[in-house]
Amino acid sequence: MARVIAVTNQKGGVGKTTTCVNLAASLAATKRRVLLVDMDPQGNATMGSGVDKNAMELSGFDVLTKRAKPAEAVVTVSEAEFDLLPANGDLTAAEVELMNEIGREHRLRLALNTLRDNYDYILIDCPPSLNLLTVNALSAADSILIPMQCEYYALEGLAALMSTVEQIRETVNPDLQIEGILRTMYDPRNSLTLDVSGQLSEYFGDKVYRAVIPRNVRLAEAPSYGLPALKYDRASKGAIAYLALAGEMVRRHGSKKTATAVAV
Ligand SMILES: Nc1ncnc2c1ncn2[C@@H]1O[C@H](COP(=O)(O)OP(=O)(O)O)[C@@H](O)[C@H]1O
Ligand SMILES: [Mg+2]
Secondary structure, rough: OEEEEEOOOOOOOOOOHHHHHHHHHHHHHHHOEEEEEEOOOOOOHHHOOOOOOOOOOOOHHHHOOOOHHHHHHHHHEEOEEEEEEEEOOOHHHHHHHHHOOOOOHHHOOOOOOOOHEEEEEEEEEEOOOOOOHHHHHHHHHEEEEEEEEHHHHHHHHHHHHHHHHHHHOOOOOOOOOEEEEEEEEEOOOHHHHHHHHHHHHHHHHEOOOOOOEEHHHHHHHHHOOOOHHHHHHHOOHHHHHHHHHHHHHHHHHHHHHHHHHHHO
């Protein structure tokens, strides 16, 4: 059954969408079955996966508002070998429509429950704000992956995010875990980067991934071709970094399984 991971950070521009598309492609490259769920009305993960957000028949909107079954709205991104539940601006309308519904926070969870058996990983790309779409993502998730840039204000944003996680645990999802912290647009020549990086490790310990994502122009270029970096330029530093992240993630889950087996 799939592990559901929401990629989230209330700050915009930290690499959430880039991480979703490239991690999805990298996990698929290691033969994992992956579904990427776009929960951002901007539809960047959809476009970055090569699906035209203005030309699709069904999307997350239809799923959240129960106009379509989840499996009907999922498309296969053949180029990158993962599945996608696409999104566009209609998601904002879904949010408005759900506002007065009972159980509005759990619509995505119920939808994903019907799909979980088909995948090893379900990644959810979140919008950069704490709205009903984000709450749906955090309610549906087993854990959150937090991409962050190692800059001064990042830590402030992280404190806000941790308080959100606490609120989510108290209300809609008591089991929500921290999957990991991912350092993005990483520049080791910058002393502030190393400073912030050190503080992250102090606070989050081994939740901080060893893999770091460097600033790499290929990662910024690839979405305009509707491709993950792995398919756009597989030798690029960005593509290799996301492959390393996927490897680390899979190993972590693998070793956890072994640990439980040993404990039993
Ligand atoms: N490691 C990176 N190196 C270079 N550019 C990046 C990197 N990660 C993200 N970007 C670029 O930075 C911008 C913001 O990234 P994005 O993934 O859209 O962030 P978010 O989804 O958190 O708003 C995009 O233009 C993206 O192409
Ligand atoms: Mg985004």
